[in-house]
Amino acid sequence: MTHQRLIDLNLRVNVQSDFLNRLQPVYAQMDRKYRQVADFYQFHCTGCDDNCCKTHFHHHTVIEYLYLRSGYNTLPADKRKRIRADADEVCRKRRVADAQMLNTRIMCPLNFDSLCVLYAHRPMICRLHGLPHELCKPGAKAIQSPGCDAFFKQCQGKSLLYNQVDNLAKFDRTPFYRQIALLEQELRKTVEFKWKIKMTVSEMIVTF
Template identity: 40%
Template structure:
């Protein structure tokens, strides 16, 4: 990722750490994601950090202008179909199994910029929240993980590091408030592409 602003470096490093850990555990399971009928790129995922939203917006700028315009058109359509209203309508929608606007020929057109949940999804995992029981996720159906012994994949360190990155990014950029947006909403809500300080 050439000419990437320096303030994205901690996020890029965290993404690399996530990818390495995910790949290591997936290899131990013998799991390789080749897409499936319950494709995660058709799932309704919300993203919760300004740092990741800004990095996605920056990533969009690396695409040819024609591709940017197509992603924006698909994003607007996604929001219309999913939220039956403007992009800032955050009522509780149900997943319509609409492809992510970045999905092109079954590949993510911004693969290197994809958010945390896109990187961590699929594998059985655990999350340790102070004062709560360990939260465990079963992994995707395509992995058929039920027949395997659980291989520890703890998301907690990644979430903690993301919280630090988000706090620092907010201080640097002055961005405030909670965020809960799909990739489509991120693009529609910020067509001005203000991706950093």
């Protein structure tokens, strides 16, 4: 049902471009902070067997949905056709895996030869994943989480020292989540979209 509402939203008058322009600097801040922290640890993601593009990430915002779609629409038609077919297949395999309660890892349809074809438009979680970080949800204590397995192997467990690292290496996701949440709130009000979203990249693509 939500998927149909998003399709309807796609067809509406384009009032979202201002919001998408305002999302760009937030993404740029995330990317800068990520680089700063990665440099501190001297962590370089060179790919791994546990590829995070096979992770079943869910995304929850209309603004990121529309931003990914705006990037998708710039791709040549033949590429979009292939991505769309792959996204359909990923969704089908995911349904089968979910029915059997299997934690199957399936490659994101935007990953071509280990590179994201919509790198500049990738969602927040794709930008933040991998480094040790903290997050403070409203009314709750900050939660610290370790880096990914590749980080752990490459940096020999430095994430365990999170409390002791220099401020430059502290990766607090909270301001990014907050900025996206504020933009999302304003966008939803403007386009009158009140439904919850919980979608993978593949699920988004099949509605584009």
